């Protein structure tokens with residue numbers, strides 16, 4: 001501890017976050033919002049880490065929080081930050097990739113403030129947490145520039161075990177990473193035309209560049225992974241054939257069902273679910289021809305989470321005439337990241353708080369004309385401590401729009417083949433797994449949103465890793 005006390009660099013060095021592109025420049029393209037840290041910025045910011053001796057104080061996690069315990073992967077953050085500080089990018093890269101299957105991606109998309117940076121010891125001081133995510137992206141991109149590549153088991157002797165992975169989102173990617181590293185043969189089946197799940201077709205390019213995702217798949221394929229795109233695993237015969245052919249199967253299908261608003265005229269021309277818009281926008285990144293379905297439209301997005309923020313910011317870039325976000329509570333109570341709300345405001349999005357949708361207003365041809373809304377207020381707290389939402393009677397008012405986007409969350413879908421594969425599910429179709437991510441069928445593992453319901457890329461990655469380690473244990477292998 002004396003070393004920590006001696007080095008109070010965080011008191012002398014101000015916390016810096018990555019610089020942003022100006023709003024009027026970034027809102028006309030889909031390029032990243034933030035610049036990466038420069039060498040100088042990363043070196044200086046890494047000095048702020050006080051190197052909490054996490055291994056010495058193991059067991060005290062319930063009393064104290066740390067970056068490592070705040071991370072669902074339990075990434076060895078202080079170790080690779082120290083290597084950055086010492087200018088040893090190679091060691092930093094190896095340490096950062098040891099536990100995280102794709103640190104340069106998670107460094108961009110994780111909600112760090114509530115995970116590693118939320119746990120950072122100096123987050124509780126006025127000077128604020130170490131900017132862990134930005135340092136992580138910097139060191140990995142720097143390593144790639146130096147020609148370093150992640151370990152996908154190329155140097156490891158191949159073993160005669162085969163695993164099928166269904167779904168190429170972060171859960172499947174992570175599982176594949178650790179299996180390949182152990183020399184296992186991996187076949188990945190993906191129903192879409194490109195791999196990456198929501199990293200590719202959900203989260204916008206201005207938050208994570210698509211070539212960063214596809215670069216990982218290129219490496220995995222180089223290492224021998226067979227990627228079967230446009231392959232929908234949808235019936236019992238397919239899963240039975242898989243169980244005959246492979247030693248184990250990993251299921252990482254995501255939570256694909258967008259929630260509706262259960263309001264009158266919801267099924268009309270001009271009403272979209274958030275994924276319809278985001279997928280359409282993401283395709284633009286890959287394809288030459290692109291026609292925006294939102295150009296010159298007055299758009300309202302209903303919802304207050306991260307996907308609502310992605311939708312409003314995407315609508316701006318799709319040249320909508322105006323973009324509003326209708327949310328039932330106030331800004332403070334929005335479930336998504338406040339950083340994204342600020343970004344959206346800077347880009348010209350108008351927020352209608354305390355606004356609950358009541359009915360879609362349509363013309364004779366069922367085309368959207370507007371949204372009938374009601375004003376709300378916050379009442380007494382419920383059992384969870386969250387203040388109840390109350391509708392103010394007689395407060396009806398109309399907002400005009402041509403397009404309405406529903407961003408109200410996602411649910412799981414219980415696929416018919418789960419029964420035949422003897423996979424048990426909970427009430428909402430979430431697959432039930434044990435601590436090792438094993439389903440009720442001992443040869444089938446599952447993870448990510450298919451198990452948790454809509455959650456995060458990093459929790460999906462943690463599940464994929466956990467399942468891979470359990471499979472290795474079954475096979476009598478280690479990493």
Ligand SMILES: Cc1cc2nc3c(=O)[nH]c(=O)nc-3n(C[C@H](O)[C@H](O)[C@H](O)COP(=O)(O)OP(=O)(O)OC[C@H]3O[C@@H](n4cnc5c(N)ncnc54)[C@H](O)[C@@H]3O)c2cc1C
Nearest residue numbers: 167169170171191197198233253254448449455456457460
């Ligand atoms: C708009 C949006 C923004 C988000 N932003 C963030 C963020 O900023 N940070 C963050 O951490 N998380 C974010 N998330 C959440 C995060 O993307 C998910 O939690 C994560 O992708 C879940 O990973 P997964 O592998 O379980 O599923 P998914 O990423 O959904 O991948 C599942 C894959 O399985 C495939 N599949 C499904 N069924 C079949 C089948 N029958 N046969 C073959 N393949 C199939 C799908 O096509 C898909 O590619 C966001 C989510 C959304 C919707």
